[in-house]
Amino acid sequence: MLVTWRYRPRPNSVVQNLDPRAWMIFFACFLVATVMTWDLRLLLPLLAIALFFILSSRLTWRETRRAWLFITGFVVFFSTLTLLTGRGGMEHYAVEHVIATTRAPFSILGWTPTLILSSERLMFALSMLVRVFSLASMTVLIPYCINPALYGITFRGLGMPDKFAYAMDLTMRFIPTFGRDFQLTMDAQRARGYELEKLEGGLLAQVRKLAPLLVPVTIHAIAGSEDIIDAMDLRAFGVQPRTWLIELVYRHRDRGLIAAGVMLMVAYIALSLIGLGRLWVPEALLTFPVLSP
Amino acid sequence: MDRKTLSVLLALAAVLVFFLAIIWIGGMLNPSLQLDQTALLRFVFVAVGLVIVFVIYWLTKSSGIWQVGTREVVYMAIGAALYAVFSYLFNGTVFVVPSVSQVALRPAIVIPMFFGYTFGPVVGFFSGAVGNMFGDALTGFGLSPQWSIGNGLVGLIAGLALLYPDKKKSLNNVLIAGGVLTLLATAIYFIGKSTPNMLFFDVPNNIFGDQPITVIAGLSVLIGFVLVLLARFLFGANLDIAAAVTWSMLGNLIGIGFAALSDIWINGYPPVAAIVGEFIPAAGPNLIFAAVLIPLLVGAYAAMRRQTGR
Numbered sequence: 001m002l003v004t005w006r007y008r009p010r011p012n013s014v015v016q017n018l019d020p021r022a023w024m025i026f027f028a029c030f031l032v033a034t035v036m037t038w039d040l041r042l043l044l045p046l047l048a049i050a051l052f053f054i055l056s057s058r059l060t061w062r063e064t065r066r067a068w069l070f071i072t073g074f075v076v077f078f079s080t081l082t083l084l085t086g087r088g089g090m091e092h093y094a095v096e097h098v099i100a101t102t103r104a105p106f107s108i109l110g111w112t113p114t115l116i117l118s119s120e121r122l123m124f125a126l127s128m129l130v131r132v133f134s135l136a137s138m139t140v141l142i143p144y145c146i147n148p149a150l151y152g153i154t155f156r157g158l159g160m161p162d163k164f165a166y167a168m169d170l171t172m173r174f175i176p177t178f179g180r181d182f183q184l185t186m187d188a189q190r191a192r193g194y195e196l197e198k199l200e201g202g203l204l205a206q207v208r209k210l211a212p213l214l215v216p217v218t219i220h221a222i223a224g225s226e227d228i229i230d231a232m233d234l235r236a237f238g239v240q241p242r243t244w245l246i247e248l249v250y251r252h253r254d255r256g257l258i259a260a261g262v263m264l265m266v267a268y269i270a271l272s273l274i275g276l277g278r279l280w281v282p283e284a285l286l287t288f289p290v291l292s293p
Numbered sequence: 294m295d296r297k298t299l300s301v302l303l304a305l306a307a308v309l310v311f312f313l314a315i316i317w318i319g320g321m322l323n324p325s326l327q328l329d330q331t332a333l334l335r336f337v338f339v340a341v342g343l344v345i346v347f348v349i350y351w352l353t354k355s356s357g358i359w360q361v362g363t364r365e366v367v368y369m370a371i372g373a374a375l376y377a378v379f380s381y382l383f384n385g386t387v388f389v390v391p392s393v394s395q396v397a398l399r400p401a402i403v404i405p406m407f408f409g410y411t412f413g414p415v416v417g418f419f420s421g422a423v424g425n426m427f428g429d430a431l432t433g434f435g436l437s438p439q440w441s442i443g444n445g446l447v448g449l450i451a452g453l454a455l456l457y458p459d460k461k462k463s464l465n466n467v468l469i470a471g472g473v474l475t476l477l478a479t480a481i482y483f484i485g486k487s488t489p490n491m492l493f494f495d496v497p498n499n500i501f502g503d504q505p506i507t508v509i510a511g512l513s514v515l516i517g518f519v520l521v522l523l524a525r526f527l528f529g530a531n532l533d534i535a536a537a538v539t540w541s542m543l544g545n546l547i548g549i550g551f552a553a554l555s556d557i558w559i560n561g562y563p564p565v566a567a568i569v570g571e572f573i574p575a576a577g578p579n580l581i582f583a584a585v586l587i588p589l590l591v592g593a594y595a596a597m598r599r600q601t602g603r
Contacts, residue, residue: 170370
């Protein structure tokens with residue numbers, strides 16, 4: 001049985017009153033604009049756009065609580081990790097200005113763990129937080145705000161051939177179903193004594209121990225697909241160019257959204273080309289002493 | 294060349310020309326432009342990857358492996374959805390699958406390999422590329438479309454096994470090609486042993502991308518290749534398993550190689566850093582998964598087919 005995303009009609013939702021094709025095009029432009037920049041001053045307008053769509057989407061805290069908790073946990077975890085270790089930032093700055101240094105009161109084999117808080121790490125972590133939160137928030141709106149019945153026609157309307165549009169439609173429908181199947185399989189294996197949290201042994205042993213989860217979920221998915229294949233074959237799927245039950249029509253607001261998305265993307269590409277997309281560190285934070293290698 | 298094929302080729306060429314033109318104009322506007330600090334090259338490499346796919350298709354289009362019927366459409370969707378779900382679950386935030394000596398375990402990669410080998414290159418490519426895209430979207434990992442194309446290539450190359458009616462004949466050539474690539478990667482590891490493992494992070498010890506690659510991680514491609522070789526000969530009697538493991542190995546080396554090498558231009562990594570810091574830590578563990586999990590999947594699928602009579 002297919003499990004669906006938690007979509008429901010929300011009459012006053014801005015996103016749900018837009019053509020899904022227009023929304024997908026805007027989303028793609030937003031993604032490109034976001035990955036073009038690490039400058040916090042340019043990322044904040046993108047965050048504002050994401051917040052506008054979230055707040056105007058009429059999604060309630062109750063129905064999206066799990067998604068937001070996951071996003072928040074994910075963003076905070078990786079931003080904190082970035083702040084403490086400077087991970088990923090080495091590509092964006094060559095010099096660091098040290099705000100504070102904390103040394104552990106102990107040593108391990110002559111090595112004393114040291115945490116360095118630098119201006120560049122701080123700004124990189126902040127930029128990353130805003131960047132990932134904006135991207136993740138806009139992505140969350142898709143499963144909650146696009147009617148699953150429109151997935152296929154949306155991708156067809158974006159220029160994909162019928163078969164690929166239908167494959168995209170099915171992919172989006174299968175994701176929550178397989179998520180549920182994975183949970184069921186894991187519960188069943190746990191009842192038999194399997195503990196994913198306690199994978200032990202060498203490399204090969206650990207790899208082999210993942211099989212009781214991966215293999216049943218995969219084979220069950222393939223076995224279950226026969227009903228869908230039969231149903232599609234009985235409806236003569238792919239015999240000739242198909243028609244779609246629902247037709248999508250662009251309105252003025254949809255064209256406006258597409259134009260806004262394209263302008264946003266072009267503007268951010270242009271800013272990136274003239275060198276304004278790089279990591280920004282305020283002048284005031286550059287007065288701290290330079291970290292010696 | 295028929296009209297449909299020509300339009301696909303022209304569309305790909307247009308995408309490539311569009312981004313190259315932007316880069317050219319950017320260079321004129323800003324002489325100090327550093328392309329690795331924009332994200333433009335990612336899209337150039339997406340177009341390059343798709344051109345590679347098109348060339349493979351063009352050279353082999355007379356075979357039946359590129360046919361897409363109802364069955365393939367459904368398997369494409371299943372493969373992509375499974376890859377997305379497993380990528381999301383095993384990405385280190387939902388379930389933390391422990392690393393062994395910097396060898397991070399990403400079991401989801403067996404999905405495009407298995408689906409490519411079993412159901413053909415179109416299913417394999419779609420499972421890898423679209424599954425990776427959805428997996429990244431589920432976790433909020435941003436946009437690395439060239440890695441999606443690389444994952445797609447993993448499935449596509451695995452699916453090229455269907456080009457050979459006699460699987461046994463193809464195995465030796467594939468093993469030789471894989472062996473050469475493995476030796477090259479291992480030789481480069483010995484040249485750049487002090488390169489950081491850029492794909493590894495260890496939260497409790499605050500390590501990410503700044504710790505030199507360990508010997509086990511550095512030799513993981515070699516270890517993986519030896520395991521594939523063992524699987525090839527251990528399952529000598531079951532050609533299906535031997536071929537699945539062998540072709541998955543080649544798909545992994547080429548697909549992940551494409552994505553890692555593109556970072557030489559996209560992120561401005563030196564070639565040794567891209568190979569030792571990215572390719573080896575990604576492709577090596579994938580080979581280990583191919584050698585261990587692909588035989589189980591192929592065996593289970595064969596048993597299911599016997600039971601259901603399909």
